Amino acid sequence: MVFVKRVAIIGAGVSGLVSVKSCLEEEFQPICFEKSSQIGGVWIYSENGTRGEASAMYNGLVTNSSKEMMCFSDFAFPAEHPPYLSTHHVIKYYRDYAEHYDIMKYVKFNTEVVDVSPTENNKTTGQWNVTVRQRNQEQLVEQTDVFDAVMVCTGKHSKCRIPEYPRMDKFKGQIIHSNTFRRGEDFVGQNVLVVGASHSAGDLATQCSQHTNSTYISLRNGCYVLPRRGPNGIPIDTVANRRFSCKIPGFIRSKMLTSLVESRMDLDNLSLRSDKKNFFSSSMMVNDLLPDRILNGTLKVKAHIERFTKNGVKFVDGTYIEDIDTIVFATGYYTSFPFISREIFDETKMELFKHILSPKYTTLAFIGAVGAVGSQGPVYELQARWTVSVFSGTLKLPDVNARQIHAKKRVDKMIKLYGYLKIKFAPVPYQEELANDIGVKPTLDMFLTDPKLAVKVFFGPAYPPSYRLKGPHTWAGARDAIMKGWENTTSPTRTRQITNQHDVTAHLIFIAMFLFSLILAIFFRN
Numbered sequence: 001m002v003f004v005k006r007v008a009i010i011g012a013g014v015s016g017l018v019s020v021k022s023c024l025e026e027e028f029q030p031i032c033f034e035k036s037s038q039i040g041g042v043w044i045y046s047e048n049g050t051r052g053e054a055s056a057m058y059n060g061l062v063t064n065s066s067k068e069m070m071c072f073s074d075f076a077f078p079a080e081h082p083p084y085l086s087t088h089h090v091i092k093y094y095r096d097y098a099e100h101y102d103i104m105k106y107v108k109f110n111t112e113v114v115d116v117s118p119t120e121n122n123k124t125t126g127q128w129n130v131t132v133r134q135r136n137q138e139q140l141v142e143q144t145d146v147f148d149a150v151m152v153c154t155g156k157h158s159k160c161r162i163p164e165y166p167r168m169d170k171f172k173g174q175i176i177h178s179n180t181f182r183r184g185e186d187f188v189g190q191n192v193l194v195v196g197a198s199h200s201a202g203d204l205a206t207q208c209s210q211h212t213n214s215t216y217i218s219l220r221n222g223c224y225v226l227p228r229r230g231p232n233g234i235p236i237d238t239v240a241n242r243r244f245s246c247k248i249p250g251f252i253r254s255k256m257l258t259s260l261v262e263s264r265m266d267l268d269n270l271s272l273r274s275d276k277k278n279f280f281s282s283s284m285m286v287n288d289l290l291p292d293r294i295l296n297g298t299l300k301v302k303a304h305i306e307r308f309t310k311n312g313v314k315f316v317d318g319t320y321i322e323d324i325d326t327i328v329f330a331t332g333y334y335t336s337f338p339f340i341s342r343e344i345f346d347e348t349k350m351e352l353f354k355h356i357l358s359p360k361y362t363t364l365a366f367i368g369a370v371g372a373v374g375s376q377g378p379v380y381e382l383q384a385r386w387t388v389s390v391f392s393g394t395l396k397l398p399d400v401n402a403r404q405i406h407a408k409k410r411v412d413k414m415i416k417l418y419g420y421l422k423i424k425f426a427p428v429p430y431q432e433e434l435a436n437d438i439g440v441k442p443t444l445d446m447f448l449t450d451p452k453l454a455v456k457v458f459f460g461p462a463y464p465p466s467y468r469l470k471g472p473h474t475w476a477g478a479r480d481a482i483m484k485g486w487e488n489t490t491s492p493t494r495t496r497q498i499t500n501q502h503d504v505t506a507h508l509i510f511i512a513m514f515l516f517s518l519i520l521a522i523f524f525r526n
């Protein structure tokens, strides 16, 4: 019988913070090792990166998920923060959270974990040797300690990914990764090619397009560009991530999102249309400016790169750009755990029970190794809560064989969807699954006990506090946070008193006209 008391938590980003908090709830003794000098992980913006390393954050970033969907389950965002947050809002929130729950005193800063290995008696005790390296006045000191369990929270942005292309070494211009991109102004007067179809690629390309001589974005398979504002101006993640809407079959949701994107832009005219029919397997980004930049001629969409030339690139459609000054690869990151050997865990396969637990070692968990189409923080929080209930023995696991089969199945499903290993999915069904395991999932009996709340919880946005209404470690403020979620999101922009009434008939006429013009636009393009 494994008995967990001391837990090593590696990293003090969002995942690390929620892991410390969850360990405290179970009365474990967490020690969190953070190699930098601050909490917050990727949200820490630095001009040149921490100790010379670059960081993923750039100037002018605004969250692609809305405020109330990004909050932790038991700590509301301040009402005065805008619905979409800048880096400093996010970091302030995480610091306030850490202070509120007294997390800081469990974090050992400037301490890098360099090795995690099972102890000799790991089979019976589940214990780990954790070796850390500390920088004390230019001196490196290494120390190894024994822990009952390990939660790896080192994020997914540690190793930059730059694809290889023929003749790349012959290129005379500058090649950088988005990791070192800080602001569009750094490229004044240049010709810049941004490569990638993710959120960052879109941001970097639109930023550059304001300052360069010309900016191009190269897309492998096209891309769906989602606006932050969904139907009727409601934050799109609050529309997509509802318990009710997640019950709609995937292929219909895929069509709904596609039509939403198409109602905002002509994907063919903008050269954006994805080669993939399924919205969820295609590249997507949240970006409000990109279509306009294409329309005003400051940004041009190009195909996938075939090869490099001396001063530019040739694309797969046979076209060339011959005078590129800088190529920015916004092509993402590899997940990497350099402190764990491949025999213990193979990061190239990412086979984890419920995307969290090493199937073989039930005291080794990975928090934040998945991507959600929406806010990440609340997903990682549930992963941490799920993990501590495994560590405490409250949540019983199937046998090792079943765990391995489950882990492989999940990964295979992802590979089938994307065509390569990428672990990213809609957050709500996964959150519900984890919440159900640990007994905090809202259930339909709420319609009898608290119908007003039930309507919000099941038909409204799946705000994270809905996982603090029942089961272990509830939060007294949860009901209020859900009921006031919308007000909390919108109040910062209600800065002028409105006297005129919201006109419902206008909506009805709009819907009728919209349907009619949709029919015209679909069948008679010009």
Ligand SMILES: Cc1cc2nc3c(=O)[nH]c(=O)nc-3n(C[C@H](O)[C@H](O)[C@H](O)COP(=O)(O)OP(=O)(O)OC[C@H]3O[C@@H](n4cnc5c(N)ncnc54)[C@H](O)[C@@H]3O)c2cc1C
Pocket: 010, 011, 012, 013, 014, 015, 016, 033, 034, 035, 036, 039, 040, 041, 042, 043, 056, 057, 058, 061, 062, 063, 064, 065, 070, 111, 112, 113, 114, 153, 154, 155, 156, 157, 200, 339, 367, 368, 374, 375, 376, 377, 380
């Ligand atoms: C540009 C950008 C924009 C984003 N926008 C959004 C958004 O709008 N909404 C959203 O929900 N998410 C967004 N994200 C995703 C974001 O990554 C997650 O929300 C979340 O912050 C990840 O937290 P994490 O703790 O898992 O990882 P990280 O934030 O990467 O934290 C990992 C921590 O571990 C430390 N560490 C690493 N290795 C070691 C070691 N060996 N020893 C000790 N410490 C170590 C690091 O120093 C770091 O502090 C964005 C990410 C980026 C890069």
Ligand SMILES: *[C@@H]1O[C@H](CO)[C@@H](O)[C@H](O)[C@H]1NC(C)=O
Pocket: 064, 065, 198, 199, 200, 284, 285, 286, 371, 372, 373, 374
């Ligand atoms: C928001 O950006 C992050 C980081 O780039 C990404 O992981 C996430 O999927 C994005 N969300 C959406 C809905 O695109």
